[in-house]
Amino acid sequence: xxxxxQTQPGMFVQEKEAVTLDCTYDTSDQSYGLFxxxxxxxxxxxxxxxxxxxxxxxxxxxxxxxNFQKARKSANLxxxxxxxxxxxxxxxxxxxxxxxxxxxxxxxxxxxx
Amino acid sequence: xxxxxxxxxHQVTQMGQxxxxxxxxxxxxxxxxxxxxxxxxxxxxxxSFYNNEISEKSEIFDDQFSVERPDGSNFxxxxxxxxxxxxxxxxxxxxxxxxYEQYFGPGTRLTVT
Numbered sequence: 095x096x097x098x099x100q101t102q103p104g105m106f107v108q109e110k111e112a113v114t115l116d117c118t119y120d121t122s123d124q125s126y127g128l129f130x131x132x133x134x135x136x137x138x139x140x141x142x143x144x145x146x147x148x149x150x151x152x153x154x155x156x157x158x159x160x161n162f163q164k165a166r167k168s169a170n171l172x173x174x175x176x177x178x179x180x181x182x183x184x185x186x187x188x189x190x191x192x193x194x195x196x197x198x199x200x201x202x203x204x205x206x207x
Numbered sequence: 208x209x210x211x212x213x214x215x216x217h218q219v220t221q222m223g224q225x226x227x228x229x230x231x232x233x234x235x236x237x238x239x240x241x242x243x244x245x246x247x248x249x250x251x252x253x254x255s256f257y258n259n260e261i262s263e264k265s266e267i268f269d270d271q272f273s274v275e276r277p278d279g280s281n282f283x284x285x286x287x288x289x290x291x292x293x294x295x296x297x298x299x300x301x302x303x304x305x306x307y308e309q310y311f312g313p314g315t316r317l318t319v320t
Contacts (some may be wrong), residue, residue, distance in 0.1 A: 107297060127307050138313035145232070146307070185250060189307055192263045193238065193299075197250040 096121045096190045098198035106204050107176050115171040115201045117186030127189035128169040132161065134182040145169060175204045208313045209233045211312035213299050223288050228315045230282045232298030233242045240300040240309060241274065256282065289319045
């Protein structure tokens, strides 16, 4: 079975600094994908970034980048130049073969001015 | 930008009552999903739907749950006889045929009293 692990406690980060959110995964599938979603206090789930298991380059989307280390089975999210609006819960998720998403428990990030 | 919409945003119901949660996926998307998130916990897959039938369902999706795409635009989740433990945020998601990205709606918060 596929498993996503996010174990960091809540994080405080200074505005304009970078923050790295850890995500490790476990799967026996050769083809899979990794997502990061942001969930602000209002509750919606916002897609941030996607990395396919066969993608050789690390995914980037604006201030978000995914540090994909396949051998270590990790897919860490890096948010550069944090903004106050980045305060949210961040979920790592894996696309499993039937295209459902398996989520981790999330990382809470609070950006302080 | 097209988005997934869900109604109602909040539903309060008494235990044993039936509820129907409604979703309008993005118009050219072909794959539809329901997930739920119990307060403070991770997001859990319920069911996926493609070509007018269920593709996959989780152990949570028992006989009390059903899904329907009644008119080509709406996608509904019905809970026949709600239990207290059904209280959660329910998210609808959809994706295009040749993309892995799932776009989530804003969620319906279901409170069973």
